[in-house]
Amino acid sequence: MAYIDNVLFILLLSAGFGYFAVNVKKLVRNIKLGxxxxxxxxxxxxxxxxxxxxxxxxxxVRRPVAGILHIIVYAGFVIINIELLEIIIDGIFGTHRIxxxxxxFYSFLIGFFEILALGVIxxxxxxxxxRNIIKLWRFAHGDLKGWPKSDANIILYFETVLMxxxxxxxxxxHYLQTQHYSHFIEAGAFPVSGLxxxxxxxFSLESVEIIERIAWWLHITGILIFMNYLYFSKHLHILLAFPNTYFAKLEPKGKFKNLDSVTAEVKLMMDPNADPYAAAPPPAEGELPAKFGxxxxxxxxxVQLLNAYTCTECGxxxxxxxxxxxxKKLSPRKIMMDTRDxxxxVGRNIDANKGTFVPDGKQLLNDYITPEELWACTTCNGCAEACPVNIDPLSIIMDMRQYLVMEQSAAPTELNGMMSNIENNGAPWQxxxxxxxxxxEEL
Structure with a gap:
């Protein structure tokens, strides 16, 4: 019976990290679909x-108020969770403040953790x-209806309860330490909780011990729940911001990629020894025909799929x-949220069909993102420049535009006219x- 708490803690820890590992595996698989x-x-x-x-x-910090507040919350969660290591060791071995x-130095750490916890609150x-009283425009925007709006508030409540x-x-x-009660040895400085x-x-000392144990169990359980909630929330960027910024585009933002297949075709046209009537080689066995966009x-x-999962929904x-x-209807935030959704x-489809995607008659274009949104984009790269974690919504917009133009010939009338004029007249004008x-002659 003496070790029942330790056994229960190990089971709780195993369940929390086990489910987290399952979600991480699913996340990696979905990103690799790209x-x-x-x-x-x-x-x-x-x-x-x-x-x-x-x-x-x-x-x-380009927006100082939100930036400084975010740094406090970010630093608080990262640094305070260093104490999580001590909680885990104490929970497994039944020790107290190992x-x-x-x-x-330990007193400094605990004191610093507490000041940060108050800052987080x-x-x-x-x-x-x-979000809820001032209702800043980017948090009251139409693309944050439903779950995204609720998710943001749930996270705020979660963070407050944990602190x-x-x-x-x-x-x-700390109170039990000052009373030299049971195994509670004097350790640490408590500038906030000491109040x-x-x-x-x-309360009686026995009641205070019960309060301490309940708070201890709820705190570690809450951390494990929050850790597994990340997969279903915008706070997944806590983990993905690091790989997303590492793999972000390094070239100038105004530089667009050339399609290899189009580049090869242009080179073929310019090759005087090439046979213009030669048929294109058929795709290799198991290879799908080339698709534009x-x-x-x-x-x-x-990388684009990693971007979608990393979106902070900050607006x-x-x-x-x-x-x-x-x-206009375009919202770069909605582009990223739609891509993730x-x-x-698609991931749920694969799970339901034992690892194989079964066509569901839906696609990102039209069912989630409309051509009206795509053609509203001015390609100014303002969205990519503003994103605090280097997400590039424009790359998705341009790829979907390429599909509309090169696969469906579905460009707007004005654009089709311009391209026809360039093809026939060598200029955009007719x-x-x-x-x-x-x-x-006018010079």
Whole structure:
């Protein structure tokens, strides 16, 4: 009976990390559904990007209020969870504050953790007010209806409860230490939770121990639940911001990629020794015919799918999008959320069919993202520049545009007219090639 708590804790820990591993495996599989993309170049620049953007959050502080508050919450969760290691060891072996042998440094750590926990509670309260009372435009936008709006508030409540449990656990522990009760040895400094001593003095020592144990169990259970909730929430960026910034595009944002198949065709046209009437070689066995652009998540590359899962839903991209600002339907945030939702739908399809995707008659184009949204984009790259974790919505928009133009000939009338004029007249305007140089007469 003496070890029943330890056994229960090990079972809880195994279940929490086991389910987390299952979700991570599913996440990796879904991302790998994307097309190959080589992002192994220039590792030094990639490590620098990850350090500056994901770790130091250099792009977050471009909006100082939100940036500083986010850093407090981020630092609080990362640093406070260092104590999670001690909780795990204590839970497995039945010890009490196993790292207390560090003496003064341990006291500094616990005190620092508590100040950060209080900072997190204050920052989360301000975030909640910004979302639900002030209702900032980017949080009240139409693409945050339903689950995305609820998810953001659930996370704020979760973070508050975890920090309150942390301080309650420490406060009860500290009071029992001062009373030299049972195995509660004096260890650590408690500048915040120590203020609760007056409350605990109204209870018997046995009751305070029960409060400490309940808070301890709820705190570790809450952390495990929150860890597994990440997969279903926008807070997945806590984990994916690091690989996403590492694998982000390094080329200038205005540089667009050329389609290899089109480049090869142009080179063939310019080759005087090539046979213009030669038939294209048939696809190899098991290889699908070449497809221009993207109509579904399978056609996007794995970096774009990683982008979709990393989206923080902060709305900075949409708030600077000139198309959205002028009332167009396009929202870069919605592009990323739709891509993630479709990818999740495809993943559930694979799970339901024992590892094989069965066509469901749906695709990302039209069922999630409309051509109206795609053609509203000005390709200004404002969304990619504003994103705090280097997500590139424009790359998805351009790939889907390519599909519309090159596979469905479904470009807007004005664009089709311009392309026809370039093909026939060598200029975007509808006049004879013989008149192309008439403008020079006006100089």
């Amino acid at each position: 097309q190959p993309k080589d992002r192994s170049d220039n590792p030094a620049a990639r490590w620098k990007n990850m350090a500056l953007i994901a770790l130091s959050q250099s792009k977050m 790292f207390s042998f560090m003496g003064g 204050v920052a989360v309260a301000i975030f909640w007010i910004r 309150v449990l942390f301080l309650t656990m420490n406060g009860a522990d 609760l001593e007056g409350i605990f003095s109204n 993207a109509s579904d998540v399978h056609d996007l590359d794995w 900075r991209c949409t708030s600077v999008c000139p198309a959205n600002i002028t009332g 479709r990818l999740e739908e 006049y004879s090639q013989m008149d192309r140089l008439n403008w020079k």
